[in-house]
Amino acid sequence: MKPPTEIETAAAENPVVGIDQTKGDFQYKVDYAFDAGTGLSEDTVRYISSVKKEEPWLLEFRLKALKTFLDKPMPTHWATKDLENINFDKIRYYLSQGQKPKRTWDEVPDDIKKTFERLGIPEQERKFLAGVEAQFDSEAAYSNIKDIVAKQGVIFVNSTEGLREHPEIFRKFFGKVIPTGDNKFSALNSAVFSGGSFIYVPKGVKVAQPLQAYFRINAENFGQFERTLIIADEGAEVVYMEGCTAPKFSTSTLHSAVVELVALKGAKIQYITVQNWANNVFNLVTKRGVAHEDAEIKWIDCNIGSRLTMKYPGVVLKGERARGEVLSIALANDGQHQDTGAKMIHAANNTTSNIIAKSISVGQGRSTYRGVVHIPKHLKGCKNNTECDALLINTNSRTDTYPAISVKGDRNATQHEASVSKVSEDMIFYMQSRGLTEAQAMSLAVNGFINDLARQFPMEYSVELKRLIDLEMEGSVG
Amino acid sequence: MSSVQVSPPASLIGSFTREAFAAHLERVKHLPAWWLDRKRAAYERFAAAPMPKRTNEGWRFSNLATLTLDGFTLPAAVRFDQLEHRELGVTGAGHLVFANNRLVASQELDPSTTGQGIIFDTLQHALLKHADLVKSHLLAQPSKLGSDKFAALHEAFLEDGAFIYVPQGIAAELPVGVFHYASGAGAAVFPHTLVIAEDNAKVTVADFFRSEKSTEAHFACGGNDLYVGHGAQVSYIAMQDWSRETLSFQFNATVAKRDAKVLALNLHAGARQARHESFSQLSAPGAHSEMLALTVAHGTQEFDQRTLQIHQAPNTSSNLLYKNALLDSAKTIFSGLIVVDPDAQKTDAYQSNRNLMLSDEAEANSLPGLEIQANDVRCTHGATSARIDREQEFYLESRGIRAAQAQELLVFGFFEEVLGKIEHRELHDILTEIIREKFKEN
Numbered sequence: 001m002k003p004p005t006e007i008e009t010a011a012a013e014n015p016v017v018g019i020d021q022t023k024g025d026f027q028y029k030v031d032y033a034f035d036a037g038t039g040l041s042e043d044t045v046r047y048i049s050s051v052k053k054e055e056p057w058l059l060e061f062r063l064k065a066l067k068t069f070l071d072k073p074m075p076t077h078w079a080t081k082d083l084e085n086i087n088f089d090k091i092r093y094y095l096s097q098g099q100k101p102k103r104t105w106d107e108v109p110d111d112i113k114k115t116f117e118r119l120g121i122p123e124q125e126r127k128f129l130a131g132v133e134a135q136f137d138s139e140a141a142y143s144n145i146k147d148i149v150a151k152q153g154v155i156f157v158n159s160t161e162g163l164r165e166h167p168e169i170f171r172k173f174f175g176k177v178i179p180t181g182d183n184k185f186s187a188l189n190s191a192v193f194s195g196g197s198f199i200y201v202p203k204g205v206k207v208a209q210p211l212q213a214y215f216r217i218n219a220e221n222f223g224q225f226e227r228t229l230i231i232a233d234e235g236a237e238v239v240y241m242e243g244c245t246a247p248k249f250s251t252s253t254l255h256s257a258v259v260e261l262v263a264l265k266g267a268k269i270q271y272i273t274v275q276n277w278a279n280n281v282f283n284l285v286t287k288r289g290v291a292h293e294d295a296e297i298k299w300i301d302c303n304i305g306s307r308l309t310m311k312y313p314g315v316v317l318k319g320e321r322a323r324g325e326v327l328s329i330a331l332a333n334d335g336q337h338q339d340t341g342a343k344m345i346h347a348a349n350n351t352t353s354n355i356i357a358k359s360i361s362v363g364q365g366r367s368t369y370r371g372v373v374h375i376p377k378h379l380k381g382c383k384n385n386t387e388c389d390a391l392l393i394n395t396n397s398r399t400d401t402y403p404a405i406s407v408k409g410d411r412n413a414t415q416h417e418a419s420v421s422k423v424s425e426d427m428i429f430y431m432q433s434r435g436l437t438e439a440q441a442m443s444l445a446v447n448g449f450i451n452d453l454a455r456q457f458p459m460e461y462s463v464e465l466k467r468l469i470d471l472e473m474e475g476s477v478g
Numbered sequence: 479m480s481s482v483q484v485s486p487p488a489s490l491i492g493s494f495t496r497e498a499f500a501a502h503l504e505r506v507k508h509l510p511a512w513w514l515d516r517k518r519a520a521y522e523r524f525a526a527a528p529m530p531k532r533t534n535e536g537w538r539f540s541n542l543a544t545l546t547l548d549g550f551t552l553p554a555a556v557r558f559d560q561l562e563h564r565e566l567g568v569t570g571a572g573h574l575v576f577a578n579n580r581l582v583a584s585q586e587l588d589p590s591t592t593g594q595g596i597i598f599d600t601l602q603h604a605l606l607k608h609a610d611l612v613k614s615h616l617l618a619q620p621s622k623l624g625s626d627k628f629a630a631l632h633e634a635f636l637e638d639g640a641f642i643y644v645p646q647g648i649a650a651e652l653p654v655g656v657f658h659y660a661s662g663a664g665a666a667v668f669p670h671t672l673v674i675a676e677d678n679a680k681v682t683v684a685d686f687f688r689s690e691k692s693t694e695a696h697f698a699c700g701g702n703d704l705y706v707g708h709g710a711q712v713s714y715i716a717m718q719d720w721s722r723e724t725l726s727f728q729f730n731a732t733v734a735k736r737d738a739k740v741l742a743l744n745l746h747a748g749a750r751q752a753r754h755e756s757f758s759q760l761s762a763p764g765a766h767s768e769m770l771a772l773t774v775a776h777g778t779q780e781f782d783q784r785t786l787q788i789h790q791a792p793n794t795s796s797n798l799l800y801k802n803a804l805l806d807s808a809k810t811i812f813s814g815l816i817v818v819d820p821d822a823q824k825t826d827a828y829q830s831n832r833n834l835m836l837s838d839e840a841e842a843n844s845l846p847g848l849e850i851q852a853n854d855v856r857c858t859h860g861a862t863s864a865r866i867d868r869e870q871e872f873y874l875e876s877r878g879i880r881a882a883q884a885q886e887l888l889v890f891g892f893f894e895e896v897l898g899k900i901e902h903r904e905l906h907d908i909l910t911e912i913i914r915e916k917f918k919e920n
Contacts, residue, residue: 078535392853396820401848406539407863410835420850420857
């Protein structure tokens, strides 16, 4: 553990949480009441389950998942060998100060309050959020939902509460969109998950303001495994935003979440992520939604931080006319590998999907697009459009594109296009001739590259994204 | 000798046992020792390598259950007059005709061209007369696309093939034709064509793969090596029309030197299951590779095409266009990868896969990949899968053209983008004819 002093950070005033990359780089000494120790065994899983006072079926579910995790090989036959550098025996799987999240800001312990105040959580809530949940290591430290939203019947709790208090709603969908054995890391999450949001939006309710969760890793060698399940009942609409930060430790940290979305008939879910982990975090996340008849699921996924991110948000288009969309921005700087993409599984007639992915590789950064588009037999009227554009800033930057498109039958249409380029010299020259410095011109060009995507973000996020890109581009030219 | 060794498990080698290999070696024992040693080493690699597995990314979407090596034999000789041979149709052009791995007929080049030093001969003769050339170019490139086992099998059992050598500064005006036939149930054939174009040379080679009967099952495991020297131009056109029961592998390796231009066009019509691997190396500045393919897939045929274009030097360009028309419950796989090495600035690479879906049972899989490690490049790829444009169909029909004919016109329109790149009119017509016949089969 580091000394109890805060690590100094850039003091730039920042109105929006989870955006400035240096903003999260501080840490407090915390005394944890619950600590599962280091390493992973059946005992770890039993400890987590008993601390959470879980029902036997859940413990069974966790233990089975642990077995699946141990049985499954690392997917290095297609994924980067960097995964082999994760030492599962050195990770701390559960750390928390208490089991019940605080409902008012005053109740939150001072040291944790300091963390989130620094990141601007209460201000944000006052400003424009319908509800906030803030997770500190394994458990939610603070969770609040505005009365007006609660009165509409919206449930916004953490995973432990969700399964304990609303089993009739959440158990039915829990682990159904992403089965335990989907991949090695979804199995790991299923074994040791803790925290995350469980949201239920009743029929016809349109939540006017976004719900937000904020994830914070504070302890060194800590693995965060939150589990999120969002159910939008028929005709419901909800926007969910998540942000994440961690201080920079000398050893690497693991974040492995599972996020499941269910949009019932005519529902709409928009899920926005701004991932800004410190650049020694392994961020291995499984995200998937099921869209029923006329439903729409939209993932807006922005990856700026982490050492290695592997994340391919997916939509299973299960009902007729369902629509899926993934908008993805990735920025890979020195020492980072952003392996991101999308999956669109068409499973009903007249379903449509759209993927737009833009990546920027700076310095020795590496960005990878991986995608799956699947249209099985005997469907008609399915359409997919995929566009991936990669921008390479420096001579040693790297980008890869690995899409897989599988189409059966003659009544569907897919199109995929990808391009790789650098910022055009003409463009830079033109801007310089107008009096901009090379660095300014470069920033402007890069912001222009992602502009049409960034515009679809909530305004506060897109403004900050631009600022962050300016920051990342500093010193990358000249 | 190998006969004392224990034979590897049948699941790994099928019909290609040590005894079969010994029998093959006996037939080629007059060839140079270094070549026989290479063959022996290749056989060991083949026998030791596992069959492709589901988890192997190089075989994603491929049907592995049908990749059986059982039931094939090294076939007996056939006479030329037993074949229904169709000529190249280019007056004066040279040709070599192989049937069941043996030369059965040939038309030598005009002495005026051989006087220029052009060599058009069998691989066996070249191994004896031009050992150095063969040694440095025959199967000299690694197998990088997943079929190392089958590439080793090809090397081990390769008996004869075509050798084309064009010396520096010489342009061969007429195309040369190489025909490979398979005949007899279960015949295993291993065709090979080696093309060496020295600096500033120019040549067009047409490779034909045919079965004597359309209903017999064959095993075809062929390859070609194209070496294109500085400023040289090579056009290579292959027409694969094996019987509809054939299991076919084809491996291509192309090396393009400074300012070289190479065009390779593969037409895929035959086989039950056909895998084609094409590996292009743009190894010096100014090199350009045109990688083209047309596939007409019908019945339950599976065409599995894997490509790799590596840009190893600055200012190189490549253009890949693979077009598939899918009928019935046919299946195609296109998996392509453009690799740009860290120093290959100013690379211009394009990769495109277009699938024309003509049946509701057909399946098209596209895996267009990029791995870019230089920043000053222009690399794009595209993949589409769709049916014929209804508006175009409607337009033609509104002009009084019957539906079936309109469809044929539009399909040929779809292919013409590729066919139009062939310089020789006769070759263009032969390809068109094969496509037309394939559609008639339906």
